[in-house]
Amino acid sequence: MRFGVNFFPTVGPADKSAARYFEETLHLAVLAEQLGFDHVKTIEHYFARYGGYSPDPVTFLAAVAARTSRIRLVTGAVIPAFTHPVQLAGKLAMLDNISGGRLDVGFGRAFLPEEFEAFEIPLDESRPRFEEGVEACRRLWTEEDVVVEGRFHRFGPVTLLPRPYQVPRPPILVATAISPESCVAAGEKGYGLMLVPSIHKPEAVQELLTLYRKAWADAGHEGQGTIQMTYNCYLAEDGDEARRLGRLYSERTNQVMAEAVASWATTRSEGYRGYEKIAERVASSDFGRQLEQGKVLVGDPDDVLALLAGIRGRFGDVTISLQVISGNLPPEESERTLRLFAAHVLPAM
Amino acid sequence: MRFGVNFFPTVGPADKSAARYFEETLHLAVLAEQLGFDHVKTIEHYFARYGGYSPDPVTFLAAVAARTSRIRLVTGAVIPAFTHPVQLAGKLAMLDNISGGRLDVGFGRAFLPEEFEAFEIPLDESRPRFEEGVEACRRLWTEEDVVVEGRFHRFGPVTLLPRPYQVPRPPILVATAISPESCVAAGEKGYGLMLVPSIHKPEAVQELLTLYRKAWADAGHEGQGTIQMTYNCYLAEDGDEARRLGRLYSERTNQVMAEAVASWATTRSEGYRGYEKIAERVASSDFGRQLEQGKVLVGDPDDVLALLAGIRGRFGDVTISLQVISGNLPPEESERTLRLFAAHVLPAM
Ligand SMILES: [Ca+2]
Ligand SMILES: [Ca+2]
Ligand SMILES: [Ca+2]
Ligand SMILES: [Ca+2]
Ligand SMILES: [Ca+2]
Ligand SMILES: [Ca+2]
Structure with a gap:
């Protein structure tokens, strides 16, 4: 298994200044490279404490690229529905070059109604815009004289500059x-x-992975594909202390998420069936039950090794992105989690 | 007078890989800070060798921010017509925070027909989109619960995150x-x-500056405003050698620009009167005449000091952005220009 760090801010100006947020996360990103982690990831969200400090993952990852030399940089995810493919492919190609080919591009559909409203995009167009946008980026990276004749974008022939560093293109992941x-x-x-396995039943995730791996193999691709899973992670030398703090930070994160999804109570979209209940699901989420079900990585290092053995048993050798800052914890505690994980968990995996 | 460096790439894949371009310019940016320069600037262009390696100035400047601590970071310019104001204001606010408040935001209208075609924006909308976009960014940075009811964007109320580092906002410049x-x-x-004074008669620039400074004073603003001017700059210990190379690099830059503006021969737009002759103007541009007219900073340090005295006499205490990489020169020559400028010119200004 491989392990990276996902920076998902859950803070607003009343909690922490953005300058301090970026200073802390850049420090943790450099530390993650030094400690042997696989990747640094961040998200694209707007307006809300739920991710809103990171409207452009590329800007943050470019700063990380300039301070590091080995660790991979992952967008988790960028949203093609909100950005013209020429701009999205272009800035990602810049990042791929600035980092010497360390970029993995995760694309997502987004799901917060306020974001779609601000960009004046109907929620119902989210899936076709996602598909058209990913395909346009893929072609802009790998082809010359690209002509896009889509439902949402029509342009070309154009040849994107800069060309990506990685040949034929940065790896693509789909959130x-x-x-x-x-x-x-x-x-x-x-x-x-x-x-994000914590929001599903394990059996449902297993089914998805089986479908994915079968489709991968049937298409004749080498290997087994790439699966990145995000888990909240809080470690301490003492397991009870870790669980006490893990509960606090998980509950704070849920509170921030509950604010962000509140408008789903009055929103409906064909492309997002069941989202009208998302606020309820967040509100009823219980830390103790999540821990029992192996949906959070919380405890002392031995506890976390046991939890990871369970994940490997259920899902196989996946790549895990650790959320070590969500919940607005003191940065020393995020650092402790990374150091304990690197000292006791990484060598055993 | 203050002096910074403008990175305007004029290369494509056949000239130099993008990875090498960014490695060289990041090195020069760090050197510029060490040598006492005021700012690092870069541009937004697409597809052509003329600037196309830099579709997103924010991505490059975020990398520079992570490697520097004092030098200011300038977009020269970002194009609001091509980017939704929420995204533009958001990533610029991230950069302002990552850099600890070192951002100056230059906004531009853009002028290459191919760029407008790719973004499916009519050239004739360039000015109103520029104006609406700049105003939307200004409001997103300085106000909460912003409602935009423009011709091109209608959204809100939204409160942008992150809030800018600088209060009330990063300085704005208009290209x-x-x-x-x-x-x-x-x-x-x-x-x-x-x-960019080199494309105008000095008297025309003087008139503009007079109008600007009068409007500035009449509005009751403190000081005299900020004027940034871009000049090609090539220095060598030996003035003849500098002029020989300066001619070569200027002609190469003009060749790259001529390619980029070729489509103006068959394009017309109310908002760009006279641009049908831009290709001719570029083609007829003569290095010797430009040097005589003080439109390029080329020579040995004494020559350049004399040229700068002329500029100060004509335009006053402006800020100058030195183009030291345009023309695809070897990076050692760009570095020599910066080192000679810092050693002999900066202390005398
Ligand atoms: Ca078109
Ligand atoms: Ca205990
Ligand atoms: Ca234990
Ligand atoms: Ca709207
Ligand atoms: Ca000589
Ligand atoms: Ca001399």
């Missing part, structure tokens, strides 16, 4: 909630998958 | 070709001006 079609499509196309 | 209205508007609003 998905629970759509079997998306998983099959990702496998067929040779794209990776990004999942 | 202008030769429009008196733009200069007056910039002065009234307290914005800086970005000009």
Whole structure:
């Protein structure tokens, strides 16, 4: 298994200044490289404490690229529905070059109604815009004289500059909630998958992975594909202390998420079935039950090794992105989690 | 006078890989800070060798921010017509925070037909989109619960995250070709001006500056405003050698620009009167005459000091952005220009 760090801010100006947020996360990103982690990831969100400090993951990752030399840089995810493909492909190609080919591009559909409203995009167009945008980026990276004749964009022939560093292009991953079609499509196309297992039943995740791996193999791709899973992670030398703090930070994160999804109570979209209950699901989420079900990596290092053995048993050798800052914890505690993980967990995995 | 460095790439894949371009320019940016320069600037262009390696100035400047601690970071310019204001204001606010408040935001209208075609924006909308976009960014940085009800964007109320580091916002500059209205508007609003004096008669530039400074003073702003001017700059210990190389690099730059503006021969737009002759003007541009007219900073350090005395006499204490990489010269020569400038010119200014 491989392990990286996902920076998902859950703070606003009343909690922490953005300058301090970036100073802390840049420090943790450099530390993650020194400690042997695989990747640094960050998200694209707007307006809310739920991710809003990171409207452009590329800007943050370019700063990380300039301070590091080995660790991979992952967008988790960028949203093609909100950005013209020429701009999205262009800035990602810049980052791929600035980092010497360390970029993995995760693309997502987004799901917060306020974001779609600000960009004046109907929620119902989210899936076709996602598909058209990913395909346009892929072609802009790999082809010359590209002509796009889509439903949302029509342009060309153009040849993107700069060309990506990686040949033929940066690896693509697709962020998905629970759509079997998306998983099959990702496998067929040779794209990776990004999942958040804590919001699903393990059996449902297993089913998705089986579909994905079968589609991957059927299409004749080498290997087994790439699966990145995000887990909240809080470690301490003492397991009870870790669980006490883990509960606090998880509950704070849920509170921030509850604010962000509140408008789903009055929003409906064909492309987001069941989202009208998302606020309820967040509100009823229980830390103790999540821990029992192996949906959070919280405890002392031995506890976390046991939790990871469970994950490996259920899902196989996946790549895990550790959320070590969500919940607005003191940065020393995020650093402790990374150091304990690197000292006791990485060598055993 | 203050002096910075403008990175305007004029290379494509056949000339230099993008990875090498960014490695060289990041090195020069760090050197510029060490040598006491005021700012690092870069541009937004697409597809052509003329600037196309830099579709997103924010991505490059974020990398520079992570490697430096004092030097200012300038977009020269970002194009609001091509980017949704929420994204533009958001990533610029990230950069302002990552850099600890070192951002100056230059906004431009763009002028290459191929860029407008790719973004599916009519050239004729360039000015109103520019104006609406700059104003939307200004409001997103300085106000909460912003409602935009413009011709091109309608959204809100939204409160941008992250909030900018600088209070009330990063300084704004407006890139202008030769429009008196733009200069007056910039002065009234307290914005800086970005000009490229080499494409105009000195008297025309003087007139613009007079209009700008009067509008600035009439509006009751403190000081005299900010004027940034871009000049090609090639120094060597030996003046003849500098002029020989300066001619070569200037002619190469003009060749690259000629390619980029070729489509103006068959393009017309109300908002760009006279641009049908831009290709001719570029083709007829003569290095010797430019040098005589003080439109390029080329020679040994004494020559350049004399040229700068002329500029100060004509335009006053402006800020100058030195183009030291345009023309695809070896990076050692760009570095020599910066080192000679810092050793002999900066202390005398
Ligand atoms: Ca078109
Ligand atoms: Ca205990
Ligand atoms: Ca234990
Ligand atoms: Ca709207
Ligand atoms: Ca000589
Ligand atoms: Ca001399």
